Amino acid sequence: MKRTLLAIPLLAAQLFYGCQSASETTTATAETAATDSTATAELSDEELLTLVQERTFQYFWDGAEPTSGLARERIHMDGVYPQNDQNVVTTGATGFGLMAIVVGMERGFITREEGVQHLQKMVNFLEKADRFHGAWPHWIQGETGRVKPFGKKDNGGDLVETAFLVQGLLTVRQYLQDGNEQEKALATQIDKLWKEVDWNWYRKGGQNVLYWHWSPEYNWEMNFPVSGYNECLVMYVLAASSPTHGVPAEVYHEGWAQNGDIKSDAKAYGREVVLNHNGHKGSVGPMFWAHYSYLGLDPRGLTDKYADYWKLNQNHTMIQHDYCVDNPKGYKGYGEDAWGLTSSYSMNGYAGHSPENDLGVISPTAALSSYPYAKEESLKVMRHLYEDLGDKVWGKYGFYDAYSEEHNWYTPRYLGIDQGPIPVMIENGRTGLLWDLFMSAPEVQTGLKKLGFQSPQLK
Template sequence: MKINACNLIWLLMLAGYSCAQKPEANSEVESRAYDRHVELSWHPIADADNYVVYVRKEDGEYAKRAELSDTLYLDFVNDLGKNLGLHYKIEARTGESSRLVGEVAVETKTMSEEELLNMVQYYTFRYFWEGAEPNSGMARERIHIDGEYPQNDQNIVTTGGTGFGLFALLAGLERGWITAAEGLARFERIVDFLQQADRFHGIWPHWINGETGKVKPFGRDDDGADLVESAFLMQGLLAVREYYRDGTEREKSLADKIDNLWKDMQWDWHTQDGQNVLYWHWSPNFGWQKNFAIRGYDECLITYILAASSPTHSVPEQVYHEGWARSGNIQNESSAYGHPLPLSHNGSPEYGGPLFWAHYSYLGLNPKGLSDRYADYWEHNRNHSLINRQWCIENEAGYKGYGPDLWGLTASYSTNGYSAHRPGNDLGVISPTAALSSMPYTPEESMAVLKNLYYNYGEKTFGRYGFYDALSPEEAWYPQRYLAIDQGPVVAMIENYRSGLGWNLFMQAPEIKEGLKKLGFSFPE
């Protein structure tokens, strides 16, 4: 789209700006006003101990709103009313003295569902844009707003989470949140880093040090190739390749680099001496010691699709049918709450596993119209989402807050560490990514959760990178923490719901079409 004055105003409005939000000429404060919150940001003052935020309504007196050390503040204004005209001023405090940083006037407004979706996407996109590790450009494994990073891992990047984030960056490009030049430069940085980072038979590890490119072990004997995380990464890279392959010389060069990385991946090596199943891990120090064969339904379908589609190191169709599909035993005849689940989920055949199983493989792989001898994947994923939702509505454990507008069990932070929440492993913890990333399957039901989280829990659940990873009204537990693998699907799947961007790009790759046909899939062309 050619950017002219009218288009620029439209793009700014989509990102949450309005004409009334433009900072005053002498202001050092930037602002965005939405329905129930205002975002304020300013440059740091070198000698400031902290900052104090004041607000007043039209014709009112200033009142202290917050005192903080950060230079970004989200003010949830539910207590002040709706459709407000507000005036803010920020003061920097140094010892007993203070000085004005700046002032700004804003107006909040009632937002449509489309504007709410745009807001959530935009904020979550910032995890991968503003929150990225600076040297590699890749997604940090986690970002903690409420405390220190565990194990000093602020520079540890995640291969799978970065793959999800590539779809988020593509969405940011298409929606005008970053320029074409900015987007291309970021993709180049990521791809150039991946070319130099540790690989094992062309496969990346789960975690990489973003400053050095060296593997960080994910576990004692997990210090080498991670086939599944690398599949998530390549799913995103192929979408980027398709986005740029017919572009300028510089863009074509980026697409060629991705193509070379794709061709270097030795999927057939991971059959461990020609067995008809893929193995998740290989280590230069421990070999096949983990011995984790990828069998039965979980998040890993995309791994088999890519392995079959590889132009250089593909696996035969028997690896899919005998390994992943367990020689047909992957099929399931059970149902829950009246919703059939065509595929038997590992460990939870009746109610289905954590909801990320309906997301990770489908950021690029389009389940609409996708079927093989085992399942219709749209029906399967929609039913998986509806079963998960109904479990929360039934709420046999009586957890506080659960209902039609607060549902969604998946892997996330938990009240005691980390857990793969699902029916049967329900700890009273709702993970926003579960319902939000199910938006294509359950748009009305997912929107109800989005609205509830924003309008009723916003101050506790929404921050600079979108909704935090998890919450438990039962335990009054609202950690301010993010995980890349949970943030990425939110942007990608909402975008697939709105425009089909990720699906269209990935599914147009000729190797993917051939690989799907090879495995016996039917899909729209």
């Protein structure tokens, strides 16, 4: 699911995501919102973290599209699908789901054998699904593997979503590569898929920037060069890391980093912004920008000549926290235990929530997926959602996508791209598991060095 607001006009995003007006949304009740009530006995922090991980993992396990095993774009517990798209799978969330399945195996939510069997199904499907110069489309028909257009001209390769998928695939490859014969064979199968992505093609004729889309029907008409800062850092890292279709370092420095103009000297709530968020000097974007690229890319001690990426993401988190505590618009429910603005459903359709576009909507993934950056602050939100709001926001696959106390708006609906970072980033905050796996990939090590990064993970 694309979230860069400059790349996708909000009106179009509302149409693409099939969101609905407040009159069409269903207010969650005890009957529709959850399969069971929240527990009355208070859980320890560790118990709560594990429960949230397990429930959210189930989105990608129990809730997976049955033919492909991939992550559904959305699951609506009220059964209402405005676009009748309940079997459409989404590439980026599938990448996150791959990593969530590794969490499930490690945490014992499923057995290793069950996990490997499901991963095999997913990889077999991805191998046969439509690809465009090695890149998968944003949406895929789960029953057939054929592209489902995300928009009229967005019916080809989506390099950003592909990067999120490859991040997950490489993590799984590293997890399985020293396993039994079946696991080693699956790791080899993944390796082939990764090496077939033609990152260099997406330079649109050799330019020193990567383009988001290419279509066999519309070619480059989408015309979205990806220039920082937003959620797409891992795409540039992977493009530089590819041993088969890699790009030179200049693509990163000139295209993504804008020859240094990406750097910011602005502050918000007394904290350095570090990088200009999508060209907006002094502002911070939706919270997912600190999540998607960092499910695998370890920001701890990660630096280059533009930024300290731990500082970037921790400050982004705390600026959003401080903004919601300050609550300049006076919205009901905001505070220490209810903060976090990111792109999600809203009362009036899909919206890119941020301090610059605050509609009074809290998206649970924002604070929960920020657990590594602000553990205490994230846990306060988690506990408030689970213990105080309960069935209004908690259901079969964990916390629902978004809610608003200000507008008395609660909806029992999930988006895959928002559920995915929750179990993965919580695990990274607890053990660093996914960070360690992704960063151990030798190609990633080579790519990061090529771009001038430094990290304790680099050998």
